[in-house]
Amino acid sequence: MILCPACGSENLDGADECAECLHSLTDLSLPRAMTAVERGLLDDRIAALNPRTPVTVGPDAPVSEVLQKLINDRLGCVVVVDSQQRLLGIFTERDALMRLNVDAAKLAARPISSVMTVSPATLRMRDKIAFALHRMHVGGYRHVPILDDQDRLAGVISIRGILAYLTERHTASA
Amino acid sequence: MSFLSLSTDPVTEAYPDQPLAVSVDSTVGEVIELMRAQRGSCVLVCADDDCQGKVLGIFTERDALRWMAQGAAAQIGIRDWMTANPTVIDAKSSVGSAIQAMSAGGYRHLPIVDETGTPKSVISVRGLVHYLVDHFPNTIYTLPPEPGKTYDREGA
Structure with missing residues (x-):
C-alpha cells in the first residue's frame, strides 16, 4: 500500500498517481538523504x-x-x-x-x-x-x-x- | 535501513582481508611475485611464515x-625495504578510529591484531569503501541517471 503524500489516501502498490487527488506517486521510490553524509553523497557533485x-x-x-x-x-x-x-x-x-x-x-x-x-x-x-x-x-x-x-x-x-x-x-x- | 555508526561499529565490519604473510628472511623479488600471484596489495613481514607473534x-x-624506481636487486632482503613497526589496530576499535588512523598516517592498510599482537587480518581502504557502500545502499544503488530530472514512463 502506498500512502499519498498529498492527501493521505491509500493506493495500490505500483500506482503512478493517487486515485483520489491525482498527485504523482512516481518519485516516492527515489532515495531520500537521511544524514549529512548521505546528503553529501547524493547532492554534491x-x-x-x-x-x-x-x-x-x-x-x-x-x-x-x-x-x-x-x-x-x-x-x-x-x-x-x-x-x-x-x-x-x-x-x-x-x-x-x-x-x-x-x-x-x-x-x-x-x-x-x-x-x-x-x-x-x-x-x-x-x-x-x-x-x-x-x-x-x-x-x-x-x-x-x-x-x-x-x-x-x-x-x-x-x-x-x-x-x-x-x-x-x-x-x-x- | 541501516545508519552509519562509525564510532560504534567494530573495525572487523569493514571487510578485513586475510593477510599475506612472509618471513623476514624473504627477498623482495619473492615477495612482489607473491603479491602479483595473489593479487595482494600488502604483505605482513613476520619472524616466521605462520606469523605468530608481533608483526x-x-x-x-x-x-x-620505491624498489622498482630505484632499480634495486631482486635478491635484496625484504628487511631492508619493508616499513618496520607498522601502526596496528585492535580488533575492538571502531571503524571511525581506523579511518582516522589511516588518514592521519596516510596509510592504505592497517593490520588488525589480537591481545598478543598476532595479526589476524588487514583492513584496507577498499574494505572501507565496501562498508560505506553497504551502509548507503539506497543512496548509492538507486540513483536515477540524472538526479533532479523527472522521467515520463513509457508503455505499461
Whole structure:
C-alpha cells in the first residue's frame, strides 16, 4: 500500500498517481538523504571534491622516468595524455606491481604506453559523488580521471579524497 | 535501513582481508611475485611464515614502487625495504578510529591484531569503501541517471 503524500489516501502498490487527488506517486521510490553524509553523497557533485590537477606524461615517456615521477612527487598515479590533453591511459601503483614487478629494471626504457591501463573509466565534474563511489567500488579503482565536455582531461579524483570528504562531513554533523 | 555508526561499529565490519604473510628472511623479488600471484596489495613481514607473534613490518605496493624506481636487486632482503613497526589496530576499535588512523598516517592498510599482537587480518581502504557502500545502499544503488530530472514512463 502506498500512502499519498498529498492527501493521505491509500493506493495500490505500483500506482503512478493517487486515485483520489491525482498527485504523482512516481518519485516516492527515489532515495531520500537521511544524514549529512548521505546528503553529501547524493547532492554534491565531483566538483565539490576539488579534483587535483593530474600529473600527466606523454605516451612515449620511458617507464623509469614515470616511476621516478611517482616517487618524487608522491603520487599514486600519472595520467597519460596526447598533445591535445586527450586521455590515452593511466598508470598506477597497481599497474607497476602487476605489469612490471620483478622485471622493472628490464622494462625501464620501454614507453609507458606499453604498460599503462588503456582507456580507464572516467567521470565528469557534474557527476554525483555517490556515482563516483559506486564506480570505484565496482571497478576496484583508486583513481578516476575527470573529463570536461570536450573530452579533455580536467582532473583526477582518488578514493582517499572521497573518504576524507565524507569523514569530514561525518565529524561536522556528529 | 541501516545508519552509519562509525564510532560504534567494530573495525572487523569493514571487510578485513586475510593477510599475506612472509618471513623476514624473504627477498623482495619473492615477495612482489607473491603479491602479483595473489593479487595482494600488502604483505605482513613476520619472524616466521605462520606469523605468530608481533608483526615486524609491512610491505605494500608503495614500497614495491620505491624498489622498482630505484632499480634495486631482486635478491635484496625484504628487511631492508619493508616499513618496520607498522601502526596496528585492535580488533575492538571502531571503524571511525581506523579511518582516522589511516588518514592521519596516510596509510592504505592497517593490520588488525589480537591481545598478543598476532595479526589476524588487514583492513584496507577498499574494505572501507565496501562498508560505506553497504551502509548507503539506497543512496548509492538507486540513483536515477540524472538526479533532479523527472522521467515520463513509457508503455505499461
